[in-house]
Amino acid sequence: MTKPESPFFTLLFTISLLMHAQSSYKQIYIVYMGEKNNNNWDEFSTQSLHHSMLLEVHESIDAAKESLIYSYGRSFNGFAAMLSEEEAAIISDMEEVVSVFPNLGLELQTTRSWDFMEFTDDASKLTPPFDGRNIIIGMFDTGIWPESESFNDEGLGPPPKKWRGKCQTEHNFTCNNKIIGARYYQSFGLEEQFKSARDESGHGSHAASVAAGREVVGANYFGLAKGTAKGGAPNARIAVYKVCWNMACYAADILAAFDDAIADGVDIISASFAGYLQSRFLFNPVAIGSFHAVKNGILTIAAAGNQGPQRGGLANHPPWILTVAASTIYRKFVTPLVLGNGDVITANSINTYNVKNISYPLILGGDATNFSANYIPRESSLCFPGSLNSEKVKGKIVLCENSEGGAGVQMATGAGVIAPNRPQQNYAENYLFQTASISNKEISKVSQYIKSSNKPKANIMFSETMEDKDAPYVASFSSRGPNIFNHDILKPDLCAPGVNILGAWSPIASPSMFIGTEDFRSVEYNIISGTSVSCPHVTGAAAYVKATHPTWSPAAIKSALMTTANPMDPKMHEYEKEFAYGSGHVKPLYAVDPGLVFNATKEDYSDFFCKEGPRNGCKSTKALKPWDLNYPSLSLAVKDGNAIKGNFVRAVTNVGMPKSTYDVIIDVPHILKVKVEPSTLAFSKVGEEKFFFVEVTGPKISQVPIISGSITWVHLNHIVRIPIVVYTILPCMEFRNSSLNQHLN
Structure with a gap:
């Protein structure tokens, strides 16, 4: 989205999660039942099954029908219904149910x-x-x-x-x-x-x-x-x-x-x-x-x-x-911010206003406090909506200390806003009116200019297109x-x-x-x-x-x-x-011409899926570690303080030339010792599958964010590269189930 890190959306989403975690009222729950019962889907029979299950927690069939939101049955089995937490817990204990979870938003x-x-x-x-x-x-x-x-x-x-x-x-x-x-x-x-x-x-x-x-x-x-x-x-x-x-x-x-x-x-x-x-x-x-x-x-x-x-x-x-x-x-878009003293700052924002490049008076948000509404200068320096005195702000560009300050400036009839970037921001955003998004260091520079000038002014110019050579x-x-x-x-x-x-x-x-x-x-x-x-x-x-x-x-x-x-x-x-x-x-x-591919069957994915727990016929049939899934990358998580040790098995299928021989190239930092067997894969036909084994070893590591390298199989113009990543798992990274999931599982 245009504002990918907006605290506003984070707040909305957090409120949604908190609201739906309540157990004192009914909300929508999803009841997942795994594979559908047969290949001939019938909407009436599917709904009838789900109504009968809901009847276990409702007093009448009419109430059960009214609570049903969706019946899933065309491709898999399940339903969504309006339930209390207690009713959801009862349904989760039914033999045919795999999982129950609330209708949270993404x-x-x-x-x-x-x-x-x-x-x-x-x-x-x-x-x-x-x-x-x-x-x-x-x-x-x-x-x-x-x-x-x-x-x-x-x-x-x-x-x-x-x-x-x-x-x-x-x-x-x-x-x-x-x-x-x-x-x-x-x-x-x-x-x-x-x-x-x-x-x-x-x-x-x-x-x-x-x-x-x-x-x-x-x-x-x-x-x-x-x-x-x-x-x-x-x-x-x-x-x-x-x-x-x-x-x-x-x-x-x-x-x-x-x-x-x-x-x-x-x-x-x-x-x-x-x-x-x-x-x-x-x-x-x-x-x-x-x-x-x-x-x-x-x-x-x-x-x-x-x-x-x-x-x-x-x-x-x-x-x-x-x-x-x-x-x-x-390609990147930048907006030149020209101060009255001639200094030019490149802003990370898209400005489609001010086509005539007019300069406007410049003011600090903290100097335009709306005292009549009981705001204080610290709040107006952040340009909260309502915190700015419109008589002081009207027709001026306002320097704010908050990246979301533009709304407050516009509400106070300001002409534009200068606001700080988000952390490490390397993209431009669209804004409703003249906006220059700059670093905190540059915010301080503009602030000093305002304080040192009798009549500070600024020009937020129409955006320009620049080449980004680092991309x-x-x-x-x-x-x-x-x-x-x-x-x-x-x-x-x-x-x-x-x-x-x-x-x-x-x-x-x-x-x-x-x-x-x-x-x-x-x-x-x-x-x-x-x-x-x-x-x-x-x-x-x-x-x-x-x-x-x-x-x-x-x-x-x-x-x-x-x-x-x-x-x-x-x-x-x-x-x-x-x-x-x-x-x-x-x-x-x-x-479209990768040479080799790492294939996986639906059975492989089913096994991986079912490792989370056997429910309703969902059982893991293989005693393999997650890293043994035939995935086109190698990731090794090491518990903090342990030595690096991992063994991987991978299979590649030839989709390139019928007769081809691939040689391996190993590119890893010295801390890792990587052994690949065999080091050569010879294919005689398209569709042929070959296995190879990778051993990754190294010393004990503690609090290592990431060590990475790659294995590459090469044949003529075919280059098949897979990354290798090793890192330590800290206690804070261990996954814990939510209390709701623990209750319903």
Whole structure:
């Protein structure tokens, strides 16, 4: 989203979690029952089963029916219902129930980006038979604006015959041969929202256009980023599943969308949302839904989350999900801030106002306190809404000590705001009026200028486009690993452009965001940042691989994207390294010809899924460690103070030249000793599988954030690279179940 680290959204989400943790009233719970009973789904019989279960905690069948929100049965078994905590606990003890959890909310988290990945129109046509018309992408988001030029169906024939979905047409929503299906889900009654798949926030339209938007010449945001906008798979079909309302995406709706999308016949699912308190698989709607998707041959691609730069805040951690971090591209937007003394400061913000470059008087927020409303200078220095005296602020630019101060300045009729960046901010944000976002050091510089000048003034100029020669590097907001739920699965999987990306927008949505204010401008394209933007980039790349290799499994597609990713510069991410970017920066053209892939079967994932506890026939059949999953990366978590020791087994399948021999290259720091056997893999045919073993050893380590290197299999132009990560587990990283999960488990 435009403001990926906004404390406002954090507050909203925290309130939501606290509210739904109460046990004194009824709320929506999800009851997960595992696989559906048979292949012939019947809505009436499925609902009857769920009604009978609810009758155990209700006095009448009418009350049971009234409490039911959703019946899941097209692709897996379960339901969502209005229950008290005590009723949920009773149902959780039923033999056929796997897990019960509350309906918590998850938060939503181009022209040049595809060129930056060397995925131009001409380049993508070099690898036939890519066309993408038979690929269906399921977009889980805030809906879509169907009239946008990015979703025109010119030249596209009818939907693929495998499509079994439908188009819900409420509020004049229409589908075409591009948007072939649309559904909406709303377990919470938000009366002010359109009850339709139409996008009111812009987020879903943006994500869909980045993944699969048609070519649109001259797309721009108030003149910025002008060019030809298109998605990674411009001919792919889009199926819309609106599960997010007001930027919140609730568990019951997400599971309903997965249930439908799997049965509808989508090929890939794109989910640009993440939760702050992601939980174990059996209590995680995205983990459950994507698990059933992968068992049906559908890859789910999801956002890593926007909780960076601190470590361990990563979401969407299951190994069957392709988890995407956000990186920069070579273009960035800056706003020159010119002080009255001639000093020029480069601000990290997008300013589309002040086209005439007018200077305004400059004032400190602390010097404009609204004493009549009982505020004090410290509060007005932070520019809280209502804390500023409008008579002193009117027509002036205000220096605030709070990154969210713009709303307070605008409410006091100020002309603009100078505010501090967020921690380590390396992206620009859209604002409602003139804004210069600068470092704390530069804030002090401006403050000194104001205090030393009789008539301080400033000019926040119209934004400019600059080249970022250091790109790509990971955005500061992008969530980092390690994977605190599955220590031996490296996450994120890879990174993709997610900073200042142009995409389609809803014309009724605000193009910017301030707390307590509204932006009534209407735009068709907008520039936003977030892992919710990097996610659809990988979705488009995955669609390209799927179209080229329609029989490849989700694991093979994921492997191809990971092992061909471009290695990132570890010096740019010295503390976190692979925990920031995974296997590296996605390179779609290379992924269609990876040479070797790491495959995994649905049985492998089932075994991994069921290790959390045997319920309703969900049993782990293999006594393997998590690191033995055939994953295209190697992660070794060492308890603090222990020696480094790990043994991995991996299998690779030849998808390149029939007769080929791969030699291994080991690149690790001296502290690690890595042995690979065999050191050569000789293949005689396509589809042949070979195993190799990796031994990683080293001395005792304590409080080591990360040690990393790589193993690379090389044959001619095929380079198959997998990262190796070793780190220590500290006591604070150990996962503990929530009290609610303990009660219901």
